Amino acid sequence: MYLSHWTHFYRGRILERLKQEEGAVQAYRRALRSNPRFARAASALGHLYAGRQQYAEAERWLIEGSRLDTRNAKILFNLGYVRDRMGQTERAIETFKEAVRLDPKLDRAWYGMGLCHATLGRHEEAAKALEEAGALQPMNAFAWYQLGMAYHVLRQPDKVKEVVEHMYRFNPRMTRQLIRDADRSDLAYLVKDLVE
Numbered sequence: 001m002y003l004s005h006w007t008h009f010y011r012g013r014i015l016e017r018l019k020q021e022e023g024a025v026q027a028y029r030r031a032l033r034s035n036p037r038f039a040r041a042a043s044a045l046g047h048l049y050a051g052r053q054q055y056a057e058a059e060r061w062l063i064e065g066s067r068l069d070t071r072n073a074k075i076l077f078n079l080g081y082v083r084d085r086m087g088q089t090e091r092a093i094e095t096f097k098e099a100v101r102l103d104p105k106l107d108r109a110w111y112g113m114g115l116c117h118a119t120l121g122r123h124e125e126a127a128k129a130l131e132e133a134g135a136l137q138p139m140n141a142f143a144w145y146q147l148g149m150a151y152h153v154l155r156q157p158d159k160v161k162e163v164v165e166h167m168y169r170f171n172p173r174m175t176r177q178l179i180r181d182a183d184r185s186d187l188a189y190l191v192k193d194l195v196e
Contacts, residue, residue, distance in 0.1 A: 005035035012044060024048060039069035047078060055086045073103035080112050089116045100132075107136035111143050118146065123153045141171035145178050152182035160184060 012027030025048060031041035046062035049055070062079040069075060080095035096113035099106055114129035130147035137143060148163035160182050167175040168190050176191040178184075 005031045005038050005041065008034055009038070009041050009044070012041070016044075016048060021048060021052065037068055039065045039072065039075070042068060043072070043075045043078070046075075046082070050078065050082050050085070053085075055082050058082045059086065071102060073099040073106050073109065076102065077106060077109045077112065080109065080116075084112060084116055089119050092116050093120075096129075105136055107133045107140065107143070110136065111140070111146075114143070114146060114150070118150060118153075123150045126150045127154060138166075139170045141167060141174040144171075145174050148178045148182055152184075157184070161187060164190065 008027045008031035012024040012031065015021075015027055016024040025045065028041045028045045028048070031038055032045075035041075042061050043065035046058045046060075046065055049058035049061060059079065059082050062075055062082060065075045066072065066079060076095055076099035080092045080099060083089075083092035083095055093113055093116045096109045096116065099109035100113070103109070110129045110133035114126045114133060117123070117126035117129060127147060127150040130143055130150060133140065133143040134147055144163055144167045148160050148167070151157075151159035151163060160178075161184070164175055164178060164182075164184065164187050167178065172191050176188075179187050179191065
């Protein structure tokens, strides 16, 4: 039947939500047997295996999903995440770059790329990627915190101050953490009223 791959796929989604992961795996595999070009089922398998921290298997299925749907930036983001978790930081960066080439507004790919650059000590590149993530998600405190830390490592105190002033408007607690971690006690007056 033409739509049987969708039936198996949605069965897998339901089973996954019910925490019946083995049943979900079997349903996604049946969906792929029914339609070997069904990228969503391959991607769902990759996502499920990533959640179980079975990264090699996750990578395998996400590669297959991206091969089947070459224009899907979200699959590439997930593949980049898995590669980062596997310690393949350079490959993760390349995968995130491909994801943002396909979808420049995919903020989490910019964020992942920034974290990977920071891991490798490339703080200038990290700052550029995190600036993009922050511009796309102005209230993502995690992206702004990492951007502030990148500026701190780059010895750009005025930029750190800008980040602190921006973050304070929507997440004072993480702002306090950034002030501490970036050794900016001169900005502590912003969060002096927060209870520990």
